[in-house]
Amino acid sequence: xxxxxxxxxxxxxxxxxxxxxxxxxxxxxxxxxxxxxxxxxxxxxxxxxxxxxxxxxxxxxxxxxxxxxxxxxxxxxxxxxxxxxxxxxxxxxxxxxxxxxx
Amino acid sequence: xxxxxxxxxxxxxxxxxxxxxxxxxxxxxxxxxxxxxxxxxxxxxxxxxxxxxxxxxxxxxxxxxxxxxxxxxxxxxxxxxxxxxxxxxxxxxxxxxxxxxxxxxxxxxxxxxxxxxxxxxxxxxxxxxxxxxxxxxxxxxxxxxxxxxxxxxxxxxxxxxxxxxxxxxxxxxxxxxxxxxxxxxxxxxxxxxxxxxxxxxxxxxxxxxxxxxxxxxxxxxxxxxxxxxxxxxxxxxxxxxxxxxxxxxxxxxxxxxxxxxxxxxxxxxxxxxxxxxxxxxxxxxxxxxxxxxxxxxxxxxxxxxxxxxxxxxxxxxxxxxxxxxxxxxxxxxxxxxxxxxxxxxxxxxxxxxxxxxxxxxxxxxxxxxxxxxxxxxxxxxxxxxxxxxxxxxxxxxxxxxxxxxxxxxxxxxxxxxxxxxxxxxxxxxxxxxxxxxxxxxxxxxxxxxxxxxxxxxxxxxxxxxxxxxxxxxxxxxxxxxxxxxxxxxxxxxxxxxxxxxxxxxxxxxxxxxxxxxxxxxxxxxxxxxxxxxxxxxxxxxxxxxxxxxxxxxxxxxxxxxxxxxxxxxxxxxxxxxxxx
Numbered sequence: 020x021x022x023x024x025x026x027x028x029x030x031x032x033x034x035x036x037x038x039x040x041x042x043x044x045x046x047x048x049x050x051x052x053x054x055x056x057x058x059x060x061x062x063x064x065x066x067x068x069x070x071x072x073x074x075x076x077x078x079x080x081x082x083x084x085x086x087x088x089x090x091x092x093x094x095x096x097x098x099x100x101x102x103x104x105x106x107x108x109x110x111x112x113x114x115x116x117x118x119x120x121x
Numbered sequence: 122x123x124x125x126x127x128x129x130x131x132x133x134x135x136x137x138x139x140x141x142x143x144x145x146x147x148x149x150x151x152x153x154x155x156x157x158x159x160x161x162x163x164x165x166x167x168x169x170x171x172x173x174x175x176x177x178x179x180x181x182x183x184x185x186x187x188x189x190x191x192x193x194x195x196x197x198x199x200x201x202x203x204x205x206x207x208x209x210x211x212x213x214x215x216x217x218x219x220x221x222x223x224x225x226x227x228x229x230x231x232x233x234x235x236x237x238x239x240x241x242x243x244x245x246x247x248x249x250x251x252x253x254x255x256x257x258x259x260x261x262x263x264x265x266x267x268x269x270x271x272x273x274x275x276x277x278x279x280x281x282x283x284x285x286x287x288x289x290x291x292x293x294x295x296x297x298x299x300x301x302x303x304x305x306x307x308x309x310x311x312x313x314x315x316x317x318x319x320x321x322x323x324x325x326x327x328x329x330x331x332x333x334x335x336x337x338x339x340x341x342x343x344x345x346x347x348x349x350x351x352x353x354x355x356x357x358x359x360x361x362x363x364x365x366x367x368x369x370x371x372x373x374x375x376x377x378x379x380x381x382x383x384x385x386x387x388x389x390x391x392x393x394x395x396x397x398x399x400x401x402x403x404x405x406x407x408x409x410x411x412x413x414x415x416x417x418x419x420x421x422x423x424x425x426x427x428x429x430x431x432x433x434x435x436x437x438x439x440x441x442x443x444x445x446x447x448x449x450x451x452x453x454x455x456x457x458x459x460x461x462x463x464x465x466x467x468x469x470x471x472x473x474x475x476x477x478x479x480x481x482x483x484x485x486x487x488x489x490x491x492x493x494x495x496x497x498x499x500x501x502x503x504x505x506x507x508x509x510x511x512x513x514x515x516x517x518x519x520x521x522x523x524x525x526x527x528x529x530x531x532x533x534x535x536x537x538x539x540x541x542x543x544x545x546x547x548x549x550x551x552x553x554x555x556x557x558x559x560x561x562x563x564x565x566x567x568x569x570x571x572x573x574x575x576x577x578x579x580x581x582x583x584x585x586x587x588x589x590x591x592x593x594x595x596x597x598x599x600x601x602x603x604x605x606x607x608x609x610x611x612x613x614x615x616x617x618x619x620x621x622x623x624x625x626x627x628x629x630x631x632x633x634x635x636x637x638x639x640x641x642x643x644x645x646x647x648x649x650x651x652x653x654x655x656x657x658x659x660x661x662x663x664x665x666x667x668x669x670x671x672x673x674x675x676x677x678x679x680x681x682x683x684x685x686x687x688x689x690x691x692x693x694x695x696x697x698x699x700x701x
Contacts, residue, residue, distance in 0.1 A: 020539060054582075055524075082527050082569075086594050087579040089587025103531045104562045107538050 021051070024112050034058045039067060046072040051111065052097070054081040054088070062088065065095040078114055080106055122173040122183070130186060134166040138193045158196045161366050165189030165224070168370030175377045178470065181231050181322075185370055188227035192366075195220025222256025222293065225333075228369050229300040232326020233307075235319060248300050255293030258286075290340035294333055301330025312444055315465035317412055321375050325368035332365040380469055386410035387475045394483055400431040403483045407476055413463045415445060420484050421456040428459055448473055450481050458484040504677040509613045512576075516612070519576035527568050534561035577619060584608055585615040585642065585649070592623055593640055598630055598655075603641040610649050610700040617674055617698055618642065618651045621682065624671050625653035625694040633657025635691065647700050648680075654693045661692040668694070 021028050026049065030041030035056045042050065050068055054061040065077055079097040081088075082104075092100045099114050138159045169185025176182060195217040226249050233245040308316070308323040342349045390406040404418040419428035419436055427435040439445040439461060446467060448460040458480055466473055541554030572578065579588035586606045593600035610618070622640055629635050635657030642651045661668065663684040672682040680698035687693045 020535065023539070023542070060582075082523055082531060082565075083578045083582065084569075084591075086591040087577075087582050087587075089579065089583045089590045091583055091587065103528075104534070104565055106531075107535065107558075108542050 020106075020108050021111060023108050026111070035061070035064050038064060039071065042068050042071045042075075047075060048072075049076045049078065049111065049115070051078050051080060051106075054079055054083070054092075062091050062095040062097075065097045069096060076115065076118065078111065122170070122177055124174055127170040127174050131167065131170055134163060134189065134193060137190075138162050141193055141196075157363055159193075161363060162189050162193035162196060164367050165192055165228075165370050168374045172373050172377055175380070176469075181235060181373060184227055184231045185373065188224045188231070189370075191220045191224035191227065195224065216260050219256050219260040223253055225297065225329075225366070226252035226256060228366065229297060229304075229326065229330050231373075232304045232322060232330070232369055233300060235322050235326070244303075248296065248303070252293060252296050252300065255289060255296055258289040258293075284344065287340035287343040291337060291344070294337045294340070297330045298334045301327045301334075304330060311465070315444065315463055318376065318465040318469075321372035322369060325365075325372035329365040329368050333362050336362060380472065383410060383412070383469070383472055384475070387472065387479075390476075391479055394479060398483050398486050400483060400487060403480060404431050407460075407479070411462065411466055411472065411476065413466060415461075415463060416466075417461040418480055418484075419459045419461060420487070421458060423455070428456075448477060450477050450484070452481065452485070457481060457488075501679070505613075505679065508617070508674060508677045512613050512616045515576040515616075516581060519572045519578065519581065522568055522572040522575075523578065527565055527572075530561050530565045530568065534558045534565065537561060576616070577623075580612075580615060580619055585610060585618055588615075588619050589622055589640060589642055592619070592626060596626055596630065596638070598626075598633075598635055599637050600626070601637060601639045603639065605643045606649070607644045610644065610698075613678055614649055614680075614698050614700050617678055617680065618649045618696065621651050621671055621675065621694065621696040621698075622653055624667060628661065628667060628694075629653065629655040629657060629692075632661070633659075633692065644700060649698045649700050650695065651698070652693060652695045654687060654691065656687070656689070656691040659686050659690055659692050661694070671696075 029045040029047050032038035032041045035058045038050075038052065038056075041047075052061045052064060052068070056064070061079060061081075065079070068077060069075060076099075077097045078099045078101055079092060079095065080101045080103050082102070084102065085092050085100045098118060101110060101114065141158075166186050166189030169182050169187075169189055172179070172182030172185060174182070229252060230245060230249040233248065234242065304323055305327040308320060308327060311319055311323070338347065341347050387410050390403070390410045393406045394403050400418050400420060404416065407418065408414050408416040417436070418431055419438075420431075421427075422429050422435075425435060428438065430436045438447050438459065444464055445461050446464045448462065448467075449456060450458045450460065460473070460476055460480055462473075462476075535558070537554045537558035541551045541558065544551040544554065569578075577588050577591070579591040584606075586604050586608070589604060590602065593602050622642070626638060626640070629638050633655045635655035637656060639652070639654040641654070642649065644650070661684055663669075663672070668682070668684055675682040675696050675698060678698060678701070680696055682694070682696045685693045685695070
């Protein structure tokens with residue numbers, strides 16, 4: 020889907036530990052991070068990922084609503100939150116465009 | 122003895138006393154003669170009747186009535202019944218003297234056999250029999266004038282009969298003294314509350330038997346062993362022997378009055394124990410009321426097969442022959458408790474019966490309370506486990522829905538969407554696929570709402586504070602939040618607190634027409650306190666199904682829910698829940 024939107028997908032990870040390894044190797048510009056990870060919460064990973072590649076745009080995604088996490092999404096340091104239902108082709112470019120305009 | 126019978130006997134005794142005095146023309150004598158005659162006689166009969174009514178199981182009262190009757194018939198003659206009289210009434214004088222003597226013998230027997238000491242019975246009877254025989258001797262001698270020369274004694278001759286009677290006097294006075302010593306010995310052998318209960322009668326009995334020993338001077342002087350007794354000694358002797366006759370009836374009356382006081386004290390026991398019904402209090406109150414500091418209340422412990430004292434220590438029962446005895450208390454064929462007390466308390470079966478009844482009530486009450494507490498503890502624990510299990514199940518279902526159905530529906534929607542985007546040559550098919558994707562997302566939303574109702578995702582993901590924030594943010598009525606939670610609550614407690622807030626908030630939305638709701642949550646001292654306060658129209662029914670169910674759920678884990686009318690309109694729902 021991301022490739023369909025014109026992104027170059029440099030790495031894929033199936034859990035938090037892998038995500039850190041991939042991020043440190045590839046220094047991506049955009050990270051789409053699921054909150055519900057097998058080895059913990061994506062919310063706790065945002066700071067470390069940002070430290071590995073400064074200037075990265077981190078988009079948190081979850082099947083749950085943002086309100087289900089209270090203020091924790093905002094507090095995590097992530098740039099945007101996207102419900103999975105909205106994670107459709109064209110969604111990420113829209114998010115980036117929105118960020119650039121604001 | 123019934124009260125009616127006692128009253129009848131009392132009337133007869135009154136009449137007989139007066140008649141007896143009249144027959145003997147005692148009215149011509151100085152006043153003290155009839156006063157002593159009637160005073161002693163009526164006192165003996167009266168006290169005897171009181172004792173017979175108060176303690177119908179004991180023979181002492183009836184024996185006292187017998188002693189009094191003998192006295193009433195005999196006494197008016199005795200002052201003239203000295204030896205050597207030759208008037209027409211000489212034989213009757215002798216009979217009177219004997220009757221008075223029998224009266225004394227019966228009194229001695231009352232004290233000897235008081236409160237029935239069976240092992241001593243035979244000896245007591247022998248002594249009293251000998252006394253009766255000795256007192257009968259004078260009558261016997263008097264009637265011997267039918268056979269004037271029997272035994273070689275000229276009994277009509279004052280000197281001859283005087284000698285025989287003086288010897289008989291010495292004999293019976295000594296016998297009375299022996300009886301007195303035996304009674305005194307019994308008194309010495311009593312201890313504790315035995316002495317307290319039996320002491321007065323035993324001491325009175327000993328005195329009434331030993332004091333007349335003083336009179337042995339007279340026959341001894343008659344027999345020439347000692348100098349004649351001066352008149353100055355004879356008068357006090359007369360008063361003394363009559364005074365001690367009333368000691369035993371007065372002591373018995375005293376015992377009965379004190380028993381009444383003890384029974385009154387029993388009502389104090391019931392009052393005390395009613396206030397704080399515990400075995401400890403019961404034991405102290407019973408010991409106080411019965412005057413037996415050694416009294417113990419033991420309760421039966423079926424698991425240990427032993428009696429326990431009030432502190433719960435296994436306690437052996439006193440062996441046979443111990444001064445203490447056991448009154449067992451059982452119910453439905455099983456032992457419940459036992460009273461260990463001084464043997465003498467058994468003298469008053471009524472008192473012991475009251476003690477037993479009170480003890481039974483208290484021990485039953487304690488046992489029931491303990492069983493009830495155990496059952497309640499079990500029920501409370503199992504109720505909390507059921508609620509916890511329900512919560513855990515709801516969490517699992519919510520997670521399963523989220524991780525399973527929802528994810529697969531999202532994947533389906535995404536696939537449909539991508540397929541729709543990929544089809545460029547057939548707009549109708551692409552649109553159908555897009556609708557399919559939308560439909561799938563609609564189902565995702567439905568599933569999410571369903572899961573939210575089963576268990577709020579926020580509670581799992583971020584805890585109670587976040588869940589309450591999410592709840593407040595979804596509310597159609599504006600919610601003012603004040604949350605200060607330390608986050609240490611168990612999942613069960615958090616879920617319960619959440620459901621209180623959610624249910625109360627739903628009620629506000631449905632019924633209250635409120636402008637604003639305040640939702641407060643804090644965690645003081647290992648508790649969670651949740652308050653939902655609205656400014657609506659109030660009138661919430663705490664016993665309606667919604668609040669009732671909520672209250673059940675809160676109390677199931679040991680918390681409490683209160684629903685109050687808010688001053689100035691509105692409703693305040695507060696739940697205080699152990700954070701566990």
